[in-house]
Amino acid sequence: xxxxxxxxxxxxxxxxxxxxxxxxxxxxxxxxxxxxxxxxxxxxxxxxxxxxxxxxxxxxxxxxxxxxxxxxxxxxxxxxxxxxxxxxxxxxxxxxxxxxxxxxxxxxxxxxxxxxxxxxxxxxxxxxxxxxxxxxxxxxxxxxxxxxxxxxxxxxxxxxxxxxxxxxxxxxxxxxxxxxxxxxxxxxxxxxxxxxxxxxxxxxxxxxxxxxxxxxxxxxxxxxxxxxxxxxxxxxxxxxxxxxxxxxxxxxxxxxxxxxxxxxxxxxxxxxx
Numbered sequence: 001x002x003x004x005x006x007x008x009x010x011x012x013x014x015x016x017x018x019x020x021x022x023x024x025x026x027x028x029x030x031x032x033x034x035x036x037x038x039x040x041x042x043x044x045x046x047x048x049x050x051x052x053x054x055x056x057x058x059x060x061x062x063x064x065x066x067x068x069x070x071x072x073x074x075x076x077x078x079x080x081x082x083x084x085x086x087x088x089x090x091x092x093x094x095x096x097x098x099x100x101x102x103x104x105x106x107x108x109x110x111x112x113x114x115x116x117x118x119x120x121x122x123x124x125x126x127x128x129x130x131x132x133x134x135x136x137x138x139x140x141x142x143x144x145x146x147x148x149x150x151x152x153x154x155x156x157x158x159x160x161x162x163x164x165x166x167x168x169x170x171x172x173x174x175x176x177x178x179x180x181x182x183x184x185x186x187x188x189x190x191x192x193x194x195x196x197x198x199x200x201x202x203x204x205x206x207x208x209x210x211x212x213x214x215x216x217x218x219x220x221x222x223x224x225x226x227x228x229x230x231x232x233x234x235x236x237x238x239x240x241x242x243x244x245x246x247x248x249x250x251x252x253x254x255x256x257x258x259x260x261x262x263x264x265x266x267x268x269x270x271x272x273x
Contacts, residue, residue, distance in 0.1 A: 038092040040078050041103070047271060048074040048234075052084070052267030059246055061257035063120035072267055085110040088138065103140040107151065113198060122255055126205050129198055132157030134164075138235060146171045155194075162194025168222075174203065178230045186222040190247075199253035210254050217245030240265040 001153050050072035061114050075082040079090050091104040115127035136153035149168045155161055168186035175181065175216075196215030206212045225241035244261045 001269050014151065027210060034090070034093055034265045036096050036207065038094055040092050041101075043076055043078045045077040046074075046271060047076070047273060048072075048269050050074070050267055050269035054265045054266055057116070057261055059250070059256045059258045059261045060115060060120050061122040061255060063115070063123075072269055074269060081105075085112075099144045101140075101142045103142065106135070107138050107153065108135045108156070109153070110134075114221045122210060122257075125207070127202070130157070131158045132159050132210075160193055162199035163264060165189045166222075179224065179241045180228045183225045184223075186224075188220045188222055188244075190218050190220065190250075192217045195249055199250050199255055200253060212253075215253065216249045218249035220247050220250070221245040235268075235270060237268050238266070240267075241263035 020039035052070050052072050054070060055060075055065055070084075072084055074081060074159040081090065086107065086109040087106040088107050092104070093104060094102040096102070107128075108165075110217050111131040111134050113131045115123055115126075116128045117123055117126055124140060133156045134153040136151065136158040138149060138151040139267045140149040146169050149166075151166045151168075152163070153166075154163045166186050168184055170182055172182040187210060192215060194215075195218050199213070200215040201210055203212050203214040211235045218241070222242060222244050224240065226238060226240040228236060228238045242263045246256070246259055246261065
């Protein structure tokens with residue numbers, strides 16, 4: 001369903017980028033190349049339902065914190081993973097050794113970024129900026145030290161026509177059988193069209209305190225940590241905290257009065273299988 005909205009050329013480019021990046025890292029791996037083989041990871045079918053609460057602080061001048069309640073849907077098997085607004089269509093992975101593996105997937109996610117006129121005084125008489133469907137590709141290197149991922153997404157809805165590339169590191173620690181903690185660090189590159197759409201000011205929108213601004217590509221730094229607590233095999237809760245340090249090209253926008261953005265998400269999930 002999601003792939004019908006994604007231009008074929010973008011999907012092909014995404015796969016090539018993901019494969020090229022992974023091939024480079026494979027060359028750095030210590031495991032012998034002859035041991036590598038492509039295969040689907042065997043995952044039993046499992047699914048669950050839950051509810052979450054998200055509190056988000058966007059960087060726009062004097063904008064109120066946005067608080068939302070949202071349903072959570074989880075489904076996973078060998079070929080697909082669904083969690084919240086994100087769907088991953090799994091491709092055959094590359095197993096290097098018992099402790100190293102590369103996973104590849106096509107990704108589609110719904111993004112609620114953007115704003116409406118009236119969300120803040122600085123946005124009065126501005127055209128609405130929509131979020132919409134983003135799609136692309138992802139490659140992940142799983143190993144004993146830290147998991148490394150690269151994800152490329154493009155605006156499949158056609159609102160901004162922007163692109164973003166995220167390189168991330170994360171590792172999970174287990175404390176007993178119930179608690180896991182997963183800190184993460186990422187660098188997110190946002191292209192000119194993305195920054196101009198969400199943080200630019202068009203000539204017809206300019207006023208004395210909001211001059212025309214043409215956005216340029218920017219690099220954000222993201223810090224986050226997620227904690228999970230499992231009451232038993234079916235019931236669990238999680239808390240996810242994220243802070244984003246904005247690139248200078250975003251901070252320079254006349255719409256912005258802060259150097260960071262942040263989000264807190266708390267959720268409950270019931271697993272049926």
